Amino acid sequence: MGLEEKIPDSIILTSLDKMVNWARKRSMWPLGFGLACCAIEMISTFAAHFDLARYGMEVMRASPRQADLMIVAGRVSMKMVPVIKTLYEQMPNPKWVISMGACASCGGVFNNYAILQGVDRIIPVDIYVPGCPPRPEQLMDGILKLQEIVEKDSLKKVHEEWGRKAV
Amino acid sequence: MRTELSEFLKSKFADSLTEQELFRDQQSFVVKPDSIVSVCEALLNDENLEVKFLADITCVDWLGHEQEKQGRFEVVYNLYSYKHSYRFFLKVRLDGESPCVRTLTGLWKGANWLEREVFDLFGIKFEGHPNLTKIVTPDELEGHPLRKDFPLTWEQPVFSWNKDDPPEVRNER
């Protein structure tokens, strides 16, 4: 358009969607919340060797009210179901969920009376990370994939989906 | 220790000791349900044996096995003597109708949780237990999961999230 030539260097023209998504993508705050074995791999991902801080997501929040990403790391027992639902509902919008590991995604090796066969039956899941437990690299890949989803989001769409329910 | 122990139990509890077993070098004694507390108390307080450590309490469900004739449930007390480094087992056989045995919480406080777990998973009542309630399973769950007639893959509790899709329907699917 040639418009950029006429404005000073310190101003960038972009759409609101792009700017908001860029900010959201690079400052995701996960909920510090582990269930079982996968939680240890999650800590490994955050700790020295793998260092998730490189992707701007290391600020673990102890309170769900300050978090916008929930990593369901481990098997979800029937007793835990109401707790996870409450935690998810306490998180402010927009929010995302990663289901980490086989147990959270589909029940894993525990097809029995005590384990919920997939956390997606109670809360909507954006990314499934396979593995038992997944390697830290796999979790990182999942998080980067989630960033791609966040990047493509539109404020309008997110707003409409605020009231979405579990499938 | 092996002979001393069986001598001790034979001499003091001749009436209540019904059976002795030795399997893979492990000694176990079957005692009558009403005498378990007095046997444990005598073992705990005996100066020579000093059976001080109650390692575990568990239960075996013999449903559908020929052993069921002697009693469906077999409560196993796992005892250990620090002094002799010796481990042995006391077993109590209970019927399947209303299994009930006296509690050991008066002797070992650690028996509290172990007995609660057996109650939760097998439905065995421990008379005189201070707080005999569920410990690991959710309150909504009916029945005792580790009994052999409890199905492994049966989703039972109805929470708010599966009201529209009741477990009866889903389990048939």
Place this chain on the structure above:
Amino acid sequence: MSAEKKTVTLNMGPQHPSTHGVLRVKLELDGERVVTAEPIIGYLHTGIEKTMESMLYYKAIPATDRMDYLAPMSNNLGYCLAVEKLMDIEVPEKVKWARVCLVELTRVASHLVWLGTHSIDLGAMSMLMYAFRERELIIDLYEACGGQRMMTSYIRIGGLASDLPADFEKKVRNIIKTIREKMKDYDKLLTENPIFIMRTKGVAVISAEDAINYCLSGPMLRGCGVNYDVRKANPYSGYENFDFDVPLGKNGDAYDRYLIRMEEMRQSLKIAEQAIDGMPEGPYRAHVPGVVLPPKEDVLYKMESMIFHFKIITDGFEAPVGSVYQAIESPKGELGFYITGDGTNIPRRVRVRPPSFVNLGALPILTEGHLLADVVCAIGSIDIVLGEVDR
């Protein structure tokens, strides 16, 4: 204002950063003082025992990994030793030594996670980063052995899943050397740190009588001076051949338990070094046709081995009627497997004697009358793993 003394009920968990998972504690508080602390567990109840009772003996090994997920090898070992006892199998010498080496390194890995999380609870944030850095070395060794980072299932009934990797000795020596070096840093960071001492000394005290009365085991019991270590009292897997000390405490407080675990790490490295020095040559699996899987190399080329492999994988083996109990000293305490065979190919009962579960039962007495902030210290010093508590 009434003069009546009132207490406040405070709920801690199941989602709480310092309950080490999904433990929930119901606290009755009088001001800052704890009147009663009641642990409520079961938020990770997985039905592992029931699952294992529905499987062939072989197929239950992966389920054992997922109980105490900080020390998967210890669980494998306990289960396999119990089944070997039930089937009356003697394993080759090399297997025993390799198992001891791996299990002792597992103890170090488990204690490193405990060290990191316990000190982060008390405010020493950087310790977690150091502990997890060193743990990666051991995890790398697992990966070289079993192909998985955590849930290796490497120890099998009658032997190991595969032969030890070619650079096993080099890797173990590197781990021993590195961690010995780094332990000096940990000492500087924590052992003489006045803040750490103030937070742990005289906190969560339990006397020897109470510890026995509450059926405790492991560092919780040894912290009050009771000398009971399964490795010394009833040696298994060839522990009688190794020279090591069992550290004992005096006061039974959180600081003593910290010192004991640090010393245990040093002793474990010593045992691992002895094991790697004296590792004998030989097969990595016992030769018991029909019960122990034949080595993979034979399965590919020998008819008979392939038939046995096929038969064991599909049908399993029939165990005699009877019960065995095998206890091992896991990083948390006495871990026992009580297995009852009933003449069929699936076990009638697999009971796990969980050290964390029994030790957690002593939480009310550890915290009674203490400050609210010390509850976190008490939970940390018990060293619980919720996977094992709830199973």
